[in-house]
Amino acid sequence: MTKPAPHLITFVLLTALTVISTTMFLPALPAMQSEFGVNEATIGLSVTAYMIAAAGLQLLLGPLSDRVGRRPVIVSVLSIYAASSLVCVFAQDIVVFLAARTVQAVAMTAGILVAAMVRDLFDGPMAAAKLATISSAMAIVPMMAPVLGGFLDVQFGWRSIFVFYALTGAGLLIWVLRDLAETRPDRTAETPERRRMLLREARFWAFAFCQALGAGGFYVFLVGSPFVAAALYGLDSGQIGIGLGSVTMGFMAASALSARTVHRFGPFRLIVVGRLASLLGLGAGFVVFSITTPPVWVFYAVTIWVGVGNGLTLANANALALAVRPRLAGTASGICGALGNLVIAAMSMVTTITLADEASATRLLLLLMGVVGASLFSAILGHRLDRGQGQGA
Template identity: 45%
Template structure:
């Protein structure tokens, strides 16, 4: 381990990001068993997901500004401490309400992803930060693929509480890793909250910030549309088994990983908006062409899931670069910008998920899902074109 006075190693930030993703989905295969064991309804058990997302969205609005004021290190250490203790509380819970209370406290782990991104931006200029964020984002793609598999295996062997024992151990181990390796990276902290608050209007008035943030949110929105509607389409149109459906959903995640790998390789020497624009065009063309094929009677399982690959790959080219752009508008408020952008992504994801879930049916399944994916991807394209328009009229000294 390196001394905590030095900047954190990239692997430490990758682990912090991965755990924040695992905490959302690893225990999903256990929901039915948990509902039975805690003597509650499955619908109430689902609050462990919806409530967690709501709290994490709010926390991102708080943790980012706190890290701008007090530094990344103390805030992320506090978050991981809360997560480890809350995970232990979930292990010991003997009622649904006690469990839900500790489960909502687990949302503190979202600080791992928000503050890791801010820490990277503290250390590198925008393009190099985008490259590093691309590699970190690969962990965000891998964790959802492996997490439910690990959670299901632990449940099968030891029961559902084993997953939360894993969370407890992982949280404690990561806390120790952060303590020894997470040197402070925010060296331009505000002297007081008052001084920091006086900077916020500059961030909120920055048109580039809203362009980058909306681009990131609509990019992820296309993914939410897909995972919401794909199970119904797979069953009603293609009669796929759950295992094959899992493989199909993994396809979009695989595309995302490849896109992030490309970002990691070339973002340091490529303009941010060029990478984003390329990603948005690819992500828009895929589902649009897929929709045209379905309307022309040429739709198939390969067309449906193939369209998703374009969205995943395009998102991989987009998200790390958009995140770097968000945090580069006002570098001294990088944490606040990352938190606000993250909250927007969660909120818009919830809206798009709700719309897709309400409108999709066995009759319109692939048409609706592909339309939602194409629309969301296109709105992300509009957002980055807006940033390019602002850049043309208000060029930055160090164009990003």
């Protein structure tokens, strides 16, 4: 460790903000669609446009944090997030709502800056372990956010979710101003030539795609499972919220396991185990749903393997990508985040199209298996490139 770190809770809260901003409102999508009087594709822009905007902002703000520092960028992000959340609360027109919702995408920058700050402070497997610890510590958030979102929608209406967003952003801004110290290394490391060298690193792109596809698979589940659960089992938004939260139990356990074992096995081996576990679990579910329609708990018991696989994959793939050019952690993290959000946006759109005429479990599971398989391929490619340069994972 090169300099004192901010409190762990600060990293956890900043990471949690990216999760609640993308998952908490999902159970309320049908209610929002009904109030604005739009179709599924239009209200779905609250996910896809958000992710596309987040990608552009991360490409901008990640490198900016290498220049001006992590702290001022995070302070600006939280201020904009709180203000745009209030606009969503009072929006009466779908265009105004979607515009404000898109501006909310600045929240996604908090997550990539946490990764950059961890890489500022720690090296190698230690960085992977710290990222996994942060993921494990805040894993209760993706479990509870959809549950809380469904509850708020049922009890107070969907706008109360955006009130919660505004209060969270303002509260976190106050906390960050008090606790967050600057972690950025000497800015002389950030040069146009070094940025170009990063962009030419094939192993960086391989690990970045591994992480992006892992996150994309999670959003295939988040976007697709409510439609499957409603079509097959008739669940309401509150029940769907509980189901959405279930997958993070696997993520929490696997992230904690990764933090404890990465020093022994290395990031790459844990990624492979995570990808294969997801494929086996989802494959078994595909066979079952091809034969019959089992009880609803079976559906979530199968999809929980998405969380298990990501718990062993995401932090490790992120650490391997940022380790390629550690002095450009902000730029690298911004690219990884942007790529992830573009993949998430694309997979969200593919998911809605795939399930548009038939919200079947087999279609959803087959799509998930394809994304997980592609993520595994990217990890193997990155590892071979690493070994070719004498830098085994």
